[in-house]
Amino acid sequence: MDNFSTAQENYLKTIYHLQQTAETVSTNDLAAALGTAPASITDMLKKLSKKGLVSYKAYYGCHLTAPGTDKAIGIIRRHRLWEYFLSQKLGFSWEEVHEVAEELEHVSNEKLILKLDEFLGFPRTDPHGDPIPDAKGKMVQQQQISLASLPEKKAAVVTQIGNQSPEVLEMLDEKNIAIGTRIQVIKKYPFDESMEIKTDNRHQSHITRELSQNIFIKGSS
Amino acid sequence: MDNFSTAQENYLKTIYHLQQTAETVSTNDLAAALGTAPASITDMLKKLSKKGLVSYKAYYGCHLTAPGTDKAIGIIRRHRLWEYFLSQKLGFSWEEVHEVAEELEHVSNEKLILKLDEFLGFPRTDPHGDPIPDAKGKMVQQQQISLASLPEKKAAVVTQIGNQSPEVLEMLDEKNIAIGTRIQVIKKYPFDESMEIKTDNRHQSHITRELSQNIFIKGSS
């Protein structure tokens, strides 16, 4: 009753993520996110529904039940702990960690994750700044203030990346921006809402609105 | 052409191990080792044979081809590196590592294993003393001298455990014997071929013939 296939875990995790922006998750959205045909989604939702992990009504999408949410958070916990491990201990770059963590997250030994968490020093965020749920499933979601809203002259520290696609991560690498980087706004251009910034490692860069909206920060007090 | 299912990897690994004691591996032996019905073994051997990983002739068993052997050694490498990681970094006991490594070994990212190997300091033996193949598949198999053949008064260091069943490992734990433990024979009893030994951690124990034959050693020069 507590054993799930890799496929099922991926469904739960993906439904959880899609639920962050919409109450209910549609069959097509899930299909797009998983790269699976909509008909297959319907089949799987019926199975997960029978198991009590999602609440599903035909033609009206689905959402996670309480047990389903717990399970999903557990998978996300594993994923992010492995990302942290790959980044901090094995020296992987932040573009690389996601793919490998996608595999490691399905290794489901309870003690392994507890010991790994301890070994890593109970980290609270992964290499992209996303919060890592603790053993009880609790995670601290910090304020989502984007770089776009930081006024001229002001400085702040990067805490999280919104869109974590390879394209975004590549740009951030080139501009020497990572989690923990201190950024100061030199000049904002109202015309296209782009900005000139300076990072703590003496780099100066031009940031478009699109990119600045995906860089989340906290005051550098 | 280079992607294998968990099931297929388990077949290759198990055939490799069974080949250590017999040239050719029979369907029934494989079935017993994998806990799978003989009919299923036949099916899978046909698939692996078509892929060129095993050489299989109906009614006459199978053995690994060169590519199959390479693949099997790769899986064993992953398994033993993870065992080392679990034991040395996460503090798992040697009875526990095998089961978890059985899952982790199927995560097949090349770079992950190279980096893990480096992170662990390129260990050459796992927690049970079994050799870990290097990135090229090479492994050093040491002399298999068992404690049973060590003469009275002589001392030696434990290098490997033969039968790694939970039963054996539990006994060794109780007698404070692990890889690296220095053992001195105090007295041998010809009647039942048991012996009295002393370990470097001041413990004295009685060892039966059965157990002594599963403790491999090297001279403590």
Add this chain to the structure above:
DNA sequence: ATAATAATTTAGACAAATCTAAAAATAATT
């Protein structure tokens, strides 16, 4: 409000890995 469009589900099929029961081949025994 009805027709066109989009989303979703059903129906039927497939591949992978397994099973049981029965048939066939090999090995052992008298």
Add this chain to the structure above:
DNA sequence: AATTATTTTTAGATTTGTCTAAATTATTAT
């Protein structure tokens, strides 16, 4: 060498997760 026993294979089914094509339901636009 013939019979018995053992091992292995074949045949037919099952489960899981997937697919395509067709049917159905919901939504949007005229």
